[in-house]
Amino acid sequence: MFLAIRELKQSKLRYLLVALIILLVAFLVFMISGLAQGLSADNASAIQHLKGNYFVLDSDSGHRLNRSSVPGKVTDKLGKEGITAVEKLSVEMFSAKLGSKDKNVDIALFATNSDGYLVPEPAEGEPIHNKGTEILVDSSLKREGLQIGDTLKMGPEDTPFTVKGFVDGSRFSHTPVVYMDPEGFKKLEGTRAKTVSDQEPKVNTIIFQTEDSHIQALKQALSEYEIATQKDILKNLPSYSQEQASLNMMIGFLFVIAAFVLAVFFYVITLQKRNQFGVLKALGAKTSYLAANLLGQVMLVTSVCVILSIVITYGVKQILPEAMPFSLNPATVVIYSIILLAVSLAGSLLSLIQIAKVDPVEAIEGGE
Incomplete structure (x- = not known):
């Protein structure tokens, strides 16, 4: 040298x-x-951070969440040995009003069991307790002036939901994600298009965890549906x-x-x-x-x-x-x-x- x-x-x-x-x-x-x-x-941090490794989708969805519609009763077929942590997920794009402000923001609504593993732990605030009226939101909404205890109004009737906490890194299609329990989701008009009858509600996808060795048997049991990986979902997100x-x-x-x-x-x-x-x-x-x-x-x-x-x-x-x-x-x-x-x-x-x-x-x- x-x-x-x-x-x-x-x-x-x-x-x-x-x-x-x-x-x-x-x-x-x-x-x-x-x-x-x-x-x-x-574009996809909310999907990247999901803990489930497999998604049940409509066979005609092309691995796109927004195109998929799966009966909730499919979870009954997943209650087998080797299948763990099964959760339903509905995804809707909404325009919400920030509390008393006359300001609209676009959000991606993730409706899933608020006690389940798909909902991340809040980085600030508390988890959802009142399933019908409380939500967790992505921390990027702080830039819009949103604070814990404020309300987001959604749906045609401006249904109010109280912000209980902020989660980090939850974005979908370049919009902040709002986590809500299905009990609160029923209040919004978007659920009507996902219901065939009162007994058979539909969701966008069912997410579960399992070993790769079980997948082939599951694909045969759910032949009318597609089983996709997280990578498949990400690859087919718009843009x-x-x-x-x-x-x-x-x-x-x-x-x-x-x-x-x-x-x-x-x-x-x-x-x-x-x-x-x-x-x-x-x-x-x-x-x-x-x-x-x-x-x-x-x-x-x-x-x-x-x-x-x-x-x-x-x-x-x-x-x-x-x-x-x-x-x-x-x-x-x-x-x-x-x-x-x-x-x-x-x-x-x-x-x-x-x-x-x-x-x-x-x-x-x-x-x-």
């Missing part, structure tokens, strides 16, 4: 320029990744896959750009130093030593740039508007940092080939 560091000190401006490019590329990778994860959470595919493609191109920039830069530098490499080889320097110094330069420059880009990204995150969906978890940062280092090393392969090809005699004669 002595030779690598000495050269970096001697050619500060040259390496500073390429470092700036790598820094900007890495910063863009982390920013776009944060936006991709933020949009993913804003979810399209948003993620577009942003992930941008990230992929940025990795390619990073590799290309480093490949061209170090290839040109290697050609310019061909005579120097020849002299060093003539003095006894091994190709492996010269290659190690080149890789050391690449690793050092890229590592410093990646670390700086991470610091800048988290700094920018602090000043972003609260309403902007941005989420960057440490695991993603580590993975993308490793990929950036890997593509940087891959980009230096052309330079390594040139170093290996340098002939001491030819290089010295060429420099005369």
Whole structure:
């Protein structure tokens, strides 16, 4: 590394320029990744955080919750060995009024047993006690001025429901989720379209937990319905896959750009130093030593740039508007940092080939 560091000190401006490019590329990778994860959470965090791993859906639903209608009595067929934590879920999009304010907000209503495992624990406030009049809401509604104890009015008759608590990370189709017990859901007009008779209410889906080994038998027992995984549901959410595919493609191109920039830069530098490499080889320097110094330069420059880009990204995150969906978890940062280092090393392969090809005699004669 002595030779690598000495050269970096001697050619500060040259390496500073390429470092700036790598820094900007890495910063863009982390920013776009944060936006991709933020949009993913804003569109589907309520589904991502559901503890059930399988969904019973209408066979014609195409794995879309809003298109599915399943009789509640299907739960009777799930009361078998190996099936645990069965819960029904109805999903409706509503426009609600914020208490006494003349302000409407769009919400996604999740109606499920308020004592069941599908309802998350409130981060603030209390769980639902009065099943007919109380709700839990996503904490993003705080930005609209909603507080614990306030009311949300829903339905054609502006039926009031009291906010008992806030839950974190519960968004669906870019709208905040409101959790309500089916007892309260019956008061709203949306339930009429989901009822064939008083004895056979319908829901959007039935969610349960089980081992993968039981699924084949369940599919045969419920042949008139579809059994989908959480991944199937997410993939078929409106715009979810399209948003993620577009942003992930941008990230992929940025990795390619990073590799290309480093490949061209170090290839040109290697050609310019061909005579120097020849002299060093003539003095006894091994190709492996010269290659190690080149890789050391690449690793050092890229590592410093990646670390700086991470610091800048988290700094920018602090000043972003609260309403902007941005989420960057440490695991993603580590993975993308490793990929950036890997593509940087891959980009230096052309330079390594040139170093290996340098002939001491030819290089010295060429420099005369």
